[in-house]
Amino acid sequence: MNPVYYLYLASLLFTIGAAGVLIRRNAIVLFMCVELMLNACNLAFVTFARMHGNLDGQIIAFFTMVVAAAEVVVGLAIIVSVFRSRHSASVDDASLMKL
């Protein structure tokens, strides 16, 4: 099967993720969209590894998963604490960091 199709799929997933980040307000959904973008990248890495016949892409995909897992832990903790103090999961409500 032609590996290029995997790349098409990866870009489609990335685009969906990016659009989600830009459009949705809910922090949880936004978070899932970020995961989607990361996984789209993973798919592209693996595909490139297959196309070029070396393992570099595969290894980077593992690294990305570890980083994504760590990010989920930290991110969810922040979201939960924001929700507790403000009773809202909307990212637009947390817009205090401005002049």
Add this chain to the structure above:
Amino acid sequence: MENLIAPLIAAPLLGAAVLLCGGRRLDRAGHWIGTVLAGASFVIGVLLFADLLGRGAEDRTLHQHLFSWIPVGSFRADIAFQLDQLSMTFVLLITGVGTLIHIYSIGYMEHDERRRRFFGYLNLFLAAMLLLVLADNYLLLYMGWEGVGLASYLLIGFWQHKPSAATAAKKAFLVNRVGDLGLSIAIMLMFTTFGTFAFGPVLGAAGDASEGKLTAIGLMLLLAACGKSAQVPLQSWLGDAMEGPTPVSALIHAATMVTAGVYLITRSGAIFNGAPDAQLVVVVVGAVTLLFGAIVGCAKDDIKKALAGSTMSQIGYMILAAGLGPIGYVFAIMHLVTHGFFKAGLFLGAGSVMHGMNDEVDMRKYGGLRKYMPVTFVTFGLGYLAIIGFPGLSGFFSKDKIIEAAFAKGGTEGWILGGVALLGAAITAFYMTRVMLMTFFGEERWRGRETASPAEPSAEPAAEERGRHAEPHPHESPKSMTIPMVVLAFGSVFAGGLFSFGDSFVRWLEPVTGYAHGHPPISAAAVTTATVVALVIGVAVAWLMYGRVPVPVTAPRGSLLTRAARRDLLQDDFNHVVLVRGGEHLTRSLVYVDHTLVDGVVNGTAASFGGLSGRLRKLQNGYARSYAVTMFGGTAVLIAATLLMRAV
């Protein structure tokens, strides 16, 4: 013997340090300490002089290297002294006249409670002046040059409680600063041209340098000389400097410091010899000042200011002679020495008269004093005969030689310079006779008249103790004052003849300054005759105006020239209009440019950055998603740019 050069300077320097730091406990002995140390310096000077006389003419240069002051790469400034015939002449004049004036000041300043400080300043002056003439490089000379400027400032403003004295001191300091700038530029030019500023190498290599550079150095040296020696256009300070105590006027502003400019030009003779244009300017400055000072001297009623005009004029003669090159250097110095004697004597005489007249300085309130002050009259009279060039006295020999050298310049220039010098001699005879007649002859105009009106505060604070408003009782001054006057009178009478006897002075100085015999277009005898005729005319005119008819007590209005001369030929007005006003306008326009242009650029830059950041600040709105858009947009632009570059 060369080890004695440093003690020569150290003695008065020690005196200055002891007297100025010693405090009040030295008040009672201060004047003796100062006088003894000045005298010690003179004795050392005489010992060195005897040593020099014992050597061959070519072997009369002593060097003493004390230490390396500032050694940086090729820049070497040493504390080192050079004693040759020229320095020796100055050393004897400075320490000799200086010691006499110290003795005179003991009596003159007797009632001044700050007498110790006065002697400290005098010693400081002696040390600085000796440093000036003994330095073996221009930088050390500059140090002495500034030192005498400082001492002059301190002594002119010695009676600092008088606003006029304080102002005069500041004026002298500021005008001198203009000249000092010339000297510092000259030294810098020397360093770039010759790579050093020691006398030996600079003057030895002067012949190899380009004429343009020599002219530039020469003109800067002349500017320095103009400042220190009160030559046109920097002459305005000397008249006001008479605010200082009279011994100061005699020592600093007549005999020694003001002649430093002549020393500088003579010492730098090798530079001027290679720069005829600079020499021409020197000669013109000398000739102009000679007439300028003489005309001012004719109109002044203040005895010290009349003498100050005369000093200016006589130094004009010296500068003129020094500008003539090897035919004139020796005579410039010879006139300098004889002038040192008779002018110091005249000033001391004037001080003695003031001392006996409740510190009145207006000659219109003198008259007939010869009966009351016989010693002052005789010594002043001998000084008077010497300065007008009475045949046989000092001034005759030296001035006559200068006039002869001026004619010997050759061509039209020679005739003009000689004519100016002769005219100057006639005016000298006129104003000095005027001073003499107004002071010592005629009716006693001080009778029944209070002196030193309250509108013009007395020159000497001691006058207040003696009763300012009483009619003066002219009396002879104490021995400590008359003895120096007598010694100086001897110098005024005999020095010229001694120097001219067998051309001894010429042969003494020739190895240092060089000498070329000038050949005037008319015979020397004719020049001498013309000088004597000029002298007789001057004396006769003065007698007709001030001897035959009584002198009015209040000055008549006088002609336009007289009134201008009373105002120092409008020199202060000129300075005010051109320099002060001009400076103010320049400052104002510069301030305007600073406020509009410079501040405008600075403030404009700040304001534009402020406005820009105010706009950029709006981008920081706190919405995470808008930052994400920016990020995506930026990434997209970067990727697009990368692809585009690839494609190209």
